Amino acid sequence: MSLGILVVSHVEGIAAGVVTLLKQVAGDVSITYAGGTDDGDVGTSMDKISQAIAANDGDELLAFYDLGSAKMNLEMAIEFADKPVHLYDVALVEGAYTAASLAAADVSRGDIEAQLAPLKIK
Numbered sequence: 001m002s003l004g005i006l007v008v009s010h011v012e013g014i015a016a017g018v019v020t021l022l023k024q025v026a027g028d029v030s031i032t033y034a035g036g037t038d039d040g041d042v043g044t045s046m047d048k049i050s051q052a053i054a055a056n057d058g059d060e061l062l063a064f065y066d067l068g069s070a071k072m073n074l075e076m077a078i079e080f081a082d083k084p085v086h087l088y089d090v091a092l093v094e095g096a097y098t099a100a101s102l103a104a105a106d107v108s109r110g111d112i113e114a115q116l117a118p119l120k121i122k
Helices: 010-024 045-055 069-078 092-104 111-120
Strands: 003-009 033-037 061-063 085-088
Touching: 003 010, 003 045, 003 069, 003 092, 010 033, 010 092, 033 045, 045 069, 061 069, 061 092, 061 111, 069 085, 085 111, 092 111
Parallel strands: 003 033, 003 061, 061 085
Antiparallel strands: none
């Protein structure tokens, strides 16, 4: 089972930039993103998130987001996803980078989650 990474941000440029960074350490991991609203404004879109989930080649996705309403839209999109998507309340860049680099090394989801635990936002 392959792990993929999903990045969601209120700003498309932030989401795309995080993916650019992740690709430096995890070029073989499927990484997709959703950034901004459907009309290009600051915010998030459940439709864009759903499309990013569907476009990701991972069998199971590890999802990272920047702010609370992104989490809400992610949770709604996950309900309709046709694959497991795990949502992490961790620092966006550090969490996604940690997960991507470990996924590239074929580390198990459980071990990745253990590494993410200290990054949890309380």
